[in-house]
Amino acid sequence: MPVIETKNLVRRFGGTTVLRGIDLRVEEGEIFGLIGPSGAGKSTLLRTLTGYLKPTEGEVRVFGRPPEKFGTEERRRLGVMPQKFVLYENLSVKQNLNFVARLYDLSFFERRRKVREALEFVELWEHRRKAAGNISGGMQRRLQLAAAIVHSPRLLFVDEPTASLDPILRRRFWDEFVQLREQGRTLFVTTQYVDEAARCDRVGFLANGTLAALGTPDELRRQAFGGEVLELTLGGEPGQVSWSLSFLKDIGHVVEVREDEEAAEGPVSHARLIVDDADVAMPQVFSALNGADVRSVDILKPSFDEVFFRLVRGNS
Numbered sequence: 138m139p140v141i142e143t144k145n146l147v148r149r150f151g152g153t154t155v156l157r158g159i160d161l162r163v164e165e166g167e168i169f170g171l172i173g174p175s176g177a178g179k180s181t182l183l184r185t186l187t188g189y190l191k192p193t194e195g196e197v198r199v200f201g202r203p204p205e206k207f208g209t210e211e212r213r214r215l216g217v218m219p220q221k222f223v224l225y226e227n228l229s230v231k232q233n234l235n236f237v238a239r240l241y242d243l244s245f246f247e248r249r250r251k252v253r254e255a256l257e258f259v260e261l262w263e264h265r266r267k268a269a270g271n272i273s274g275g276m277q278r279r280l281q282l283a284a285a286i287v288h289s290p291r292l293l294f295v296d297e298p299t300a301s302l303d304p305i306l307r308r309r310f311w312d313e314f315v316q317l318r319e320q321g322r323t324l325f326v327t328t329q330y331v332d333e334a335a336r337c338d339r340v341g342f343l344a345n346g347t348l349a350a351l352g353t354p355d356e357l358r359r360q361a362f363g364g365e366v367l368e369l370t371l372g373g374e375p376g377q378v379s380w381s382l383s384f385l386k387d388i389g390h391v392v393e394v395r396e397d398e399e400a401a402e403g404p405v406s407h408a409r410l411i412v413d414d415a416d417v418a419m420p421q422v423f424s425a426l427n428g429a430d431v432r433s434v435d436i437l438k439p440s441f442d443e444v445f446f447r448l449v450r451g452n453s
């Protein structure tokens with residue numbers, strides 16, 4: 138049974154349709170990344186999955202049940218880290234977390250252990266006595282993560298945890314998400330940063346309230362380009378290069394040829410070749426180009442900027 142499943146999920150606010158028929162499955166123990174620009178409907182989808190909003194049409198199941206009908210026990214299986222800072226600024230880091238832990242009805246000893254574990258996990262234990270309002274924005278965000286996991290939820294929803302953080306802090310959050318997954322938890326993470334797709338097990342790209350793309354990072358790359366991408370660098374005049382490239386047509390298809398006029402050692406051309414399987418194609422490419430001035434053949438991992446640009450353009 139999937140942990141999250143939606144069928145034709147539609148959500149409207151008055152006359153505005155924000156989610157337009159979302160079909161989604163998230164399996165146990167995966168990091169699912171929901172990527173999309175501001176206003177795409179990410180928070181609305183997350184809030185529908187956590188039961189704070191009812192779907193206007195369609196079905197939502199979390200652990201097999203509609204989340205808006207969850208009782209207290211079922212709700213405890215969820216952890217939510219919202220976008221906005223919702224902790225008490227004049228209480229200390231530890232007092233804040235104790236406050237949240239109390240809401241879960243844990244015994245005194247269990248609460249004490251879990252608060253410490255959560256603060257150690259986000260590396261805030263040594264800052265536990267500082268007022269939450271006096272720590273840095275990045276630390277506040279980590280305190281919120283601690284608050285979302287203090288009761289050891291099976292499923293964690295995280296709404297744009299890395300928005301406006303520097304790359305080092307962003308990476309730290311993602312390392313922590315991977316650790317949480319390794320503990321057997323399922324994570325649903327929203328972000329505006331397309332490069333974070335690479336850290337997810339599966340990714341959905343939300344644009345204008347529809348899932349424009351859905352799959353593993355490798356599947357999305359393949360879908361965007363129609364196969365795997367090899368980048369070839371060849372020396373020689375353009376005419377000579379196109380003649381050499383014509384020998385590749387039985388292996389894959391050349392989608393782009395760029396000439397590099399600035400190259401120090403005479404003209405150089407870069408060509409992109411789409412193939413079914415890069416490892417199989419590589420030796421075939423070398424043998425087909427036998428005699429040509431081949432400088433390099435590399436497997437290209439295109440950036441997710443480019444992947445999503447292609448997928449969304451292909452859908453519009």
Ligand SMILES: Nc1ncnc2c1ncn2[C@@H]1O[C@H](COP(=O)(O)OP(=O)(O)OP(=O)(O)O)[C@@H](O)[C@H]1O
Binds near residue numbers: 173329
């Ligand atoms: N309660 C509401 N009432 C009316 N409109 C709403 C409500 N909540 C969200 N919307 C609208 O739905 C659209 C999508 O908003 P949402 O917050 O889900 O997007 P998002 O992808 O999370 O964007 P951001 O990254 O900026 O948070 C926006 O146009 C927003 O104004």
